[in-house]
Amino acid sequence: MLKEAMQYLSELSNKKVIEINGRSFATGDLTSINEPVVNSVVVQSLSGLVDYLKSNFDAHGQTLIHVVDPQTVRVLSKTNSDMNRQKWIEAKAFVPSFNFNNFYDSEAFNIKLQSTFVKNEDRDIVLKVVGNLREENVKTIGDDGISQSVSAKVGIATVADVRVPNPVLLAPYRTFTEVEQPESNFVLRMRDGGQCALFEADGGAWQLEAMSNVANFLQAELQDLIDNDEIYIIS
Structure with a gap:
């Protein structure tokens, strides 16, 4: 009996896969x-991604364009036999930094507004308020929890209480520069020392708008390939 059992174990050890009670088991590590x-x-513009696809440089056949988020777009192949995909190219937007929910001194805030936000009416209003702050009087800020007022210059030599606008509709650079930057609401707050901060107040809805803008741009640029069923776009 023991001899038969030893012979059976020896036979099993020579097998990579064995069957026991109708189930398959591996006798060792399989790679x-x-x-x-x-x-x-990796490119940093939608234009680079479009040029690559139009060139058909890698003869990649049918492809899927996935707008992952407002700053990322990937071009993927169909799944292969291992259920993996080729990631042919990825576009990563170069987005200037702005720390929302953090306070800046008035000078740095002024510069950031001009360099990292699209010019619009509300941006110019905020710039006017911040640029004319009288720092020595900022401690007289009035605040009812929703709106604020600060001491600011309103003429050549005139100082008056100026209401801080809230909410403000602004368009920071948050996605690819080839598409329109989505506007969204922000709460502008100021505190002692003339410090200013912007707090996002749209629940992240701008991201969906930005992704839609990116998808629409790609569809317009690649319409011929889409019509030929060579490219599909999802976001």
Whole structure:
């Protein structure tokens, strides 16, 4: 009996996969050899991504464009036999930094508003208020919890209480520069020392608008390929 059992175990040890009670078991570690995938190209503009697709440089066949978020777009292949995809190219938007929910001194805030926000009516109003702050009087800020008033210059030598506008509709650079930057509401707050901050107040709805803008841009630029069922866009 023992001899038969030893012989059975010996036979099992020579097998990589065995069947026991109708189930398959591996007798050792098995490593799958997968189809190779490419190292994706990374660009920082939608134009670069469009040029690549139009060139058909890699002869990639049917592809899927996935607008992942307002700053990321990926071009993917169909799944292969290992259920993996080639990621042919990825576009990553270069977005200037602005720390929302953090206070800046008035000079830095002024510069950031001019350099990282699209010019519109509310931006110019905020710039006017911030640029004319009388810092020595900022401690007289009035605040009812919703709106604020500050001492600011309203003429050549005149100082008066100026109401801080709230909410303000602004368009920071938050997605690819080739598309329209979505406007959204922000709460503008000021505190002692003339410090200013912007707090997002749209619940993140701007992201959906930005992604839609990116998808619409790509569809317009690649319409011929879309019509030929070579490219599909999702966001």
